Amino acid sequence: MIRNIIGLFVLAVFVSCGGDDGPPPAPQGAALVFPEENSECTTGTEVNQTSTQVTFRWMASSNTERYTLNVVNLNTNVPQNLSTVSTSASLTLAKGTPYSWSVTSQNASSDQVATSETWLFYNAGSQTTYAPFPAQLVHPLSGSTVIKDVANEVLLEWTGADVDNDIESFEVFLSTTNPPTTSVGLANATDMELSVSVESGTVYYWKVVTTDLEGNTSDSGVFDFKVL
Template sequence: MKITSKVYSVLTLLLLMACGGSDSSTDDTPPPPAVAAPSAATLVFPADNTECNEGVISSTDETKSAVTFQWNASENTDTYEVNLRNINTNTSTKSNSTTNDATITIDRGTPYEWFVVSKANGTNETASSTKAKFYNQGPGIENYAPFPAEAINPARGATIASATSVNLQWAASDIDDDIVGYTVFFGTDTNPTTELGTTEESNLDAPITSGAIYYWSVITTDSQNNTSTSEIFQFAVE
């Protein structure tokens, strides 16, 4: 029997439909919902600018103690990363936790800075808490050295407009609240050794010229003659 082209086309279409060959390229399946970004945690303990005296002294090394860091849980968070920096040595460590606390063994009689990063499964977005500084209590310490000063103006790595002078500004704190003065070193050397001056205020004018890069640091002194030295700050002038 002779099959006409019209009948052949109908048979082909029926065969394709029976074998799943119909055009179904459109996928109506909804995409998975986006993972919400985590929010920032709020630090609880140790609090900023305080002495931590709740650590459990190590039974094998009296120079160390175990401190339980605590923070308020943040929304849309699966894990927390505790970032801890030894201010004396400028070394940092990281610890992970699935709860809103973490016990970490650290040096006694030492200043630290810490903050928490919130993370969520299914997204690379993170959120960081504010930073806090504290002293981990040490044996026989009655008065603690000030925390190292931090640059306010110019900010670290900033480029400022051309001028003949700049007002250097910094922030410093001491858990004993007995800072008595600051000594500022300033110049174009990467390790400035020229003393710009001393002051009881947290700012000092410095002469500058266009096109130069300047470096500066601050030594903070308290009433017991304890001192701390800041990192070296840098800024450029247009």
């Protein structure tokens, strides 16, 4: 009798342990396909004189039940979001306008989400030359607190791209007022960083204006950071 009770106890423990499979697998980030990175999208379906419908495509990602397409108008910073179980989705976009896009993967069994890379593209318009994409400010992040180096400087970093591949320069503006109006330096097309002098206990605002060889410009928008 005792032996039977012990056997049942061991079996119960085994079943209990065997049923613990750990947390559900988290979704993986999707690989973007179209519109291609830093490209001009010319395959949109005409909606009217000012807009076209663009179909976005990406690869299926592991452990994913649903995707959210995130598209941002880089001129206005207005986002459009669309949830789908498919690996493609269509949105109506303004012609001749720069956009960024990314895809978020999720499943109902996990509270984790995964986000793809973020790609930039121009929705084709009537123009034959395009302004550069607005520079993407990388460091310092907006709202962050940073420590100056021994030379009392902070390194500003950004990324830039252009459909026509003809960026001429990046002009950096930095000041303690918003928007920043003081130009603190120019960088060429391959130098996407600049060290600037700062003071402790001060909040700074910064932005980057990109200029191409045709004289077209774009504005990154303003980030702020505080120096310890």
